[in-house]
Amino acid sequence: MNIKSLTPKQRKTLDGLAKLGRPAKRLEIAQSGGIDGTQAARALSRLEAYEFFENNDEYQWTITDTGKSILLSLEIEDREANKQDASNSDER
Numbered sequence: 001m002n003i004k005s006l007t008p009k010q011r012k013t014l015d016g017l018a019k020l021g022r023p024a025k026r027l028e029i030a031q032s033g034g035i036d037g038t039q040a041a042r043a044l045s046r047l048e049a050y051e052f053f054e055n056n057d058e059y060q061w062t063i064t065d066t067g068k069s070i071l072l073s074l075e076i077e078d079r080e081a082n083k084q085d086a087s088n089s090d091e092r
Contacts, residue, residue: 013043023060
């Protein structure tokens with residue numbers, strides 16, 4: 001599994017929980033990530049299967065160490081894309 005395999009909804013779900021910075025319920029994650037609850041539920045199930053998220057008995061989701069490493073990779077990818085966009089606009 002790599003970053004490129006994540007769907008946009010999975011990325012938004014991962015980002016939503018990261019923005020909260022604490023264990024959270026599905027609807028909180030959905031709101032933080034800018035998606036609806038059903039989309040978040042599907043993404044959370046898949047991300048849990050990839051072992052990026054964990055769910056406890058109180059329906060609180062947390063990011064695992066594996067999820068944190070994917071999140072870091074996403075941040076690096078976004079920074080590189082922003083640098084590329086900036087250099088492209090400088091060339092014009």
